[in-house]
Amino acid sequence: MKNRFAVAALAALSFALVAVPSMVVSKPDAYAAALASPDRTDEDKARDAARHPAELLAFAGVKPGDKVGDFVIGGGYFTRLFSAVVGPKGHVYAYQPAEFIKYNPDYQKPLDAVAKLSNVTPESFSLGAIAFPEKLDVLWTAQNYHDLHLGQATPAQLAAINKGLFDSLKPGGVFLVIDHYAPDGTGDTLSAKLHRIDIETVKTELKAAGFVLEGESDVLRNKEDPRTVSVFDDSIKGKTDQFVLKFRKPKA
Template identity: 50%
Template sequence: MAVRSLLLTVMVGASVAAAAIAPAYAQSPLYQGRRGAAVGIAAAVASKDRPDEDVASDKNRQPASLLAFAGLKRGMNVADIMPGKGYFTRLFSNVVGGEGHVWAIVPAGLVAKKPTAADAVKATAAMPVFSNVSVLIQPLDAIQVPKRLDLAWTAQNYHDVYYGAGVDAALAFDKSVFAALRPGGVFIVIDHVANPGADADVAKLHRIDPAIIRRQVEAAGFHFESESKVLVNPDDNHDLPVFDPAIRGRTDQVVLKFRKPAH
């Protein structure tokens, strides 16, 4: 009932909004595209194809707001970089549909250390309902996909690259994403927030100062576009490791949107 209510609420809200604005704009391709994207995202979140574990995480992860912020819509080519178990991979698949494609990119270095690291997302790609998903095992500094990407996405992973592989490796990763995107394409980075100037032990917290992310990604050629506050949690003082039961699943997170220049 909850997922049906979500879809119904979005569709009704869109209809009411259409009635409240200028008729000419309501019929314009721009408005219709935005309305269609909102309904498509709501349908993806409400899909019965999603595992119960994913649905249970929605309250904390706020997928509808995040996908709308990213500008995700049908027909897009998307890379879910470091996809974990495929939470966002499945949502992307449902939104972009048969006209689009999703590449779940698992770091080759991670698979070398943990051979089963790609198994969960491979299982998703093997399901007929997610036939527009492909799994690629590649070095993060040499991402290659068959088509230019409209959207590249990484959630709760950037700190691992920066502190695990190093500053140079993080910049090489950003440059690799830049090269894989089409001109005007979007790069979304979501991560757990660390306090500015946190000492070297911040790596053990699995957090990162948002200013570091922005500095690194802009150095690769991206333009910073905007930040979403949807995952902000003022009750998180950033002192606990993200896996601590007192804060796990409810960390203060930054959501940054970067764009590759169109020219």
């Protein structure tokens, strides 16, 4: 989530395959069907060209029947896609931090919207007490990981959040992280100002939590982004240089 409320919200951080009659839909067909889902908004569809959702879903391996956690849902763009892909035998947990909602009740609105989907459950537990109702096949966070680095959470708190995410996955489960590139070597020093993060910082922190980096995708790269302006700057908004990292929880 990338807006002016994020810093204040994190300041409040407390630790307190779809079955159809007589056939099985393949994953590519499931992705095409998801993109065409009537549950998606016109705004969602307008963003598809820039967000490459089918490629990202394929890279993560999201499939019908999966249990998926959308970690900080923003407006619900990916939640609606997950709902369509996993189908009636799968389930999606759409998460918005309690700290965000407490600071600004508007953060509840996207949860209320996706709650109308039959296979989606809204969740709003504290970042300090991550506890999805069941173990997940896939965790996903899009343009949100840097928001944990806005200067309000301590290193110990960040490590606890990542451990909570790790523990939420089934053995062999995937954690997909999408975020805006910061200049190499800057760590999280520009996260509060530019809403970006150094890719190596993400790798280091999640490996420390127990995740294994399985792959990277260049599908959202834009080398014309200087990485030195805010992601909300009109010159780059909606077309930032972004990394996509696929982590996996070891099976043993």
